[in-house]
Amino acid sequence: MTVAIEKMTLEEFLAYDDGTDKLYELENGELIDMPSESDINQRIVSFLFAFLLGLGVPSYRIRIGVEIVVSGARASLRIPDLVILSEELAIEMDGASRSIVLMDMPPPLLVVEVVSPNQEKRDYRYKRTEYAARGIAEYWIVDPIAQKVTVLEWVEGLYEEKVFAGDTKIESSVLENLDLTVDRVLQGR
Secondary structure: OEOOOOOOOHHHHHHOOOOOOOEEEEEOOEEEEEOOOOHHHHHHHHHHHHHHHHHOOOHHHEEOOOEEEEOOOOOEEEOOOEEEOOHHHHHHHOOOOOOEEOOOOOOOOEEEEEOOOOOHHHHHHHHHHHHHHHOOOEEEEEEOOOOEEEEEEEEOOEEEEEEEEOOOEOOOOOOOOOOOEHHHHHHOO
């Protein structure tokens, strides 16, 4: 849901406090009220976090709730479900007072969005364009509704798309030795 106020700059958004615990993204200068996550979406993200730790990704490079400034017609900021930072970005963010990736910082290596009902267009279209413009090496769209995982790999300035479903193993250029099927991800176990 869009909150009805005038267009905001990034600086206004970063200083914004409505006195509630609501979570907002900024889309072309407009506050977007983020709904609570479903149980399956939370299970998927928790599973992926634990799985990545098991793969040997250091915990200080895995983030839930990190904000990423992206380009748009006006100021835009996204909060992906899960992010893997590069070593360089993790070092740059170390000790920051807010977990935010600004435009002058290196992009994350991997961003994962878990699709929520009625949010498909945002995850498949808008965020795809924004994350591509940001140069994020890999973007996963985990879709429990359509029962698939779409992996977008950054190749020569564009995302190349691979779609995985069922007991198919997910392929990743960022995560070596990935032995993970779509079914396991969607079950969150």
